[in-house]
């Protein structure tokens with residue numbers, strides 16, 4: 001049996017995979033099992049921040065791998081401590097909890113918010129307002145936080161304690177806050193799985209103001225947009241707000257699993273020993289890789305991300321095959337006149353990998369994709385969209 005058939009036979013049927021087996025890569029080029037080359041504009045869903053087998057990241061990971069691969073959280077470990085320090089220095093936040101995925105990072109944020117509500121506002125102040133069309137993960141609690149009914153069907157009862165407001169409608173948020181005992185508002189500044197839609201600045205300002213006046217925590221889910229992808233280190237920085245908690249995962253690991261919950265002043269000391277934990281959380285190999293990734297997201301790289309974003313937007317907006325481009329930085333949603341599935345399949349046949357978000361073609365290239373490869377891939381996307 002070939003790999004596709006073995007996978008179909010033995011791997012749980014939760015994924016609709018593209019008909020492609022990837023075996024290796026270098027930077028923004030990946031190769032399938034017949035040595036066909038593709039330019040990768042998906043980076044494993046915004047995970048391979050510096051592409052495949054990036055030399056510096058690989059060296060950092062391998063160096064740690066041959067020292068000690070895991071310690072458990074019963075002991076101190078240098079990469080974990082240094083990564084937490086760097087995250088706080090770079091963001092002005094105060095403390096970090098490490099886990100293994102975006103969903104887990106959000107679970108921790110939800111725990112922190114519930115504890116905050118209980119402590120500062122009183123018993124029962126545990127409700128969190130999230131937005132319609134959001135995506136916060138696949139565990140039963142982060143599914144409940146996700147404001148999309150399609151994800152909820154079949155898995156009820158979900159964790160209670162979430163109410164949903166329309167994105168960009170501050171009055172709807174105010175109404176929910178007035179009607180429920182709330183402790184926090186949680187949002188993605190760019191809704192990724194929801195169709196790559198950036199929230200409006202006025203709405204975010206309104207959320208920040210409401211959070212101040214109603215003593216609510218602002219929780220930014222930076223799992224996809226974070227770590228340089230927006231053109232700033234974290235997406236919320238584009239809006240000039242300071243969340244009380246932000247969560248991230250995907251790109252910070254550079255390809256290894258890591259979840260990060262970053263706590264600001266108001267919740268820095270919310271946890272005591274025993275209140276949260278993770279066996280693999282803060283794994284030294286993942287943290288050593290993440291330290292390398294974070295250290296390279298500097299002003300020069302961010303400038304390049306913004307420049308490449310401008311280039312993509314300008315090129316695509318001139319195409320008669322493309323209706324609109326949404327998003328921020330190198331997280332873009334492309335609405336084509338042709339169905340997204342057709343465009344994605346034909347891009348693949350022409351050597352370019354892109355993915356989907358709702359009915360859009362989603363672009364998540366490596367932050368350091370070489371200009372030449374980016375230009376070639378965008379040219380192919382335009383040709384396919386105009387067919």
Ligand SMILES: *Cc1c(COP(=O)(O)O)cnc(C)c1O
Nearest residue numbers: 101102103135136137192223224
């Ligand atoms: C991917 C994603 C998650 C879930 O991350 P996992 O690592 O798959 O658990 C949560 N929030 C956002 C915004 C995401 O894009």
